[in-house]
Amino acid sequence: MAVNAFERPAWRSKAVPVVLVVVAVLIMAMCTVGAEGPAARVIPVLIGGGAVAAAVWAVRRWRADRAEYERRLTAWAATEAVLAERLRIARDLHDLVSHGLGSITVRVAAARYEPGPDQMRAALDDIESASRETTAELRRMLTVLRDPAAPGPRAPTxxxxxxxxxxxxxxxxxxxxxxxxxxxxxxxxxxxxxxxxxxxxxxxxxxxxxxxxxxxxxxxxxxxxxxxxxxxxxxxxxxxxxxxxxxxxxxxxxxxxxxxxxxxxxxxxxxxxxxxxxxxxxx
Incomplete structure (x- = not known):
C-alpha cells in the first residue's frame, strides 16, 4: 500500500460497522423476549450465535486493522525522516557550495576594480584559496554521504x-x-x-x-x-x-x-x- 509522505495515515477499521450492526441485531433480539411460538425460541438462539460469531470476527479484524495501521504509520514516519534528512543535506550543500562559489564570483567581479597588478595578484590568490577550501569541504561531505560509517559530521558545527x-x-x-x-x-x-x-x-x-x-x-x-x-x-x-x-x-x-x-x-x-x-x- 502506497504511503503519502505528506499526510499522516488515519486510523480506520472495517470492524466498526460490523460491531454497530451486531449491537442493532441484539437490540432487535431483546424485543422478541416474551414472544410465544417455535420462532420465538429459535430466532434468539440464531441471533445470539450470529452475534457471537460476528463479535469474534470483529475482534480479529480490529487487531488486523490495527497492525496494518501501525505498519503504515511506521512507513510514514520513516519516509518523513528521509525527507527531513534530504532537506537538511540540501541546506548544508547550499551553505557550502553557494557561499563558497558565491564568494569566488564576487571576488572575481570585485577584481575589476583593483588598480594595479599587485592587487590583482592578491585577488587571484584569494580566489584560489576559496576554490581549494570549497572543493575540500565538498569532497569531505560527499565522502561521508557515500559512507555513513565515515568519521566526522556531515556538516561542521x-x-x-x-x-x-x-x-x-x-x-x-x-x-x-x-x-x-x-x-x-x-x-x-x-x-x-x-x-x-x-x-x-x-x-x-x-x-x-x-x-x-x-x-x-x-x-x-x-x-x-x-x-x-x-x-x-x-x-x-x-x-x-x-x-x-x-x-x-x-x-x-x-x-x-x-x-x-x-x-x-x-x-x-x-x-x-x-x-x-x-x-x-x-x-
Whole structure:
C-alpha cells in the first residue's frame, strides 16, 4: 500500500460497522423476549450465535486493522525522516557550495576594480584559496554521504568562534565589514550555528547584490532572545547584481523558525536590512 509522505495515515477499521450492526441485531433480539411460538425460541438462539460469531470476527479484524495501521504509520514516519534528512543535506550543500562559489564570483567581479597588478595578484590568490577550501569541504561531505560509517559530521558545527573566519572571507571578497557585538552571555550551540548562518547568508547576500559595499553586523542580547542584524549601504556604483536561486534566505528563515525565532528583511535607505531574532535560554 502506497504511503503519502505528506499526510499522516488515519486510523480506520472495517470492524466498526460490523460491531454497530451486531449491537442493532441484539437490540432487535431483546424485543422478541416474551414472544410465544417455535420462532420465538429459535430466532434468539440464531441471533445470539450470529452475534457471537460476528463479535469474534470483529475482534480479529480490529487487531488486523490495527497492525496494518501501525505498519503504515511506521512507513510514514520513516519516509518523513528521509525527507527531513534530504532537506537538511540540501541546506548544508547550499551553505557550502553557494557561499563558497558565491564568494569566488564576487571576488572575481570585485577584481575589476583593483588598480594595479599587485592587487590583482592578491585577488587571484584569494580566489584560489576559496576554490581549494570549497572543493575540500565538498569532497569531505560527499565522502561521508557515500559512507555513513565515515568519521566526522556531515556538516561542521559552527560556533561563535567561527565568526572571525566568516568576516575574513567577506573582507577577502571586497566587503567592508564592521562587526559589533554586545554581551551575549552563554549561547546554546544550536543558536550559535544559527547566528553564524545568519551572518554568513547576510554577507553573501550583500556581496551578490551590492558588491564591495559597507556592511554593519550587529549582535546583542534582548532578554531571552539573541538579535543578529546585517545591514548594507546598497549597491556600489556600477555594480551588476548576481542574484542566486533564492534558496538562501528561505533556508535561513526555516532554520531560525525551527528554533522558534523570526527572520525579517527590508530595504532601508537603498540598502538591505536583515534581522534574526532567536530565543535562547541556556540551562
Amino acid at each position: 559552527e560556533g561563535l568562534d567561527a565568526l572571525p573566519e566568516i568576516i575574513r572571507t567577506a573582507l577577502t571578497a571586497g566587503l567592508r565589514v564592521d562587526l559589533t557585538s554586545g554581551e551575549l552571555g552563554e549561547v546554546t550551540p544550536g543558536v550559535q550555528v544559527a547566528i553564524c548562518r545568519t551572518v554568513r547568508e547576510g554577507l553573501a547576500n550583500t556581496a551578490r547584490h551590492a558588491g564591495p559595499a559597507d556592511v554593519a553586523v550587529r549582535m546583542r542580547r534582548d532578554g531571552s532572545h539573541v538579535v543578529v542584524s546585517v545591514s548594507d549601504s546598497g549597491p556600489v556604483p556600477g555594480w551588476r547584481p548576481t542574484p542566486g536561486a533564492g534558496h538562501g534566505l528561505a533556508g535561513l528563515r526555516e532554520r531560525v523558525g525551527s528554533l522558534g525565532g523570526t527572520l525579517t528583511t527590508e530595504r532601508v535607505d537603498g540598502g538591505f536590512h536583515l534581522v534574526a531574532r532567536i530565543p535562547d535560554e541556556p540551562p
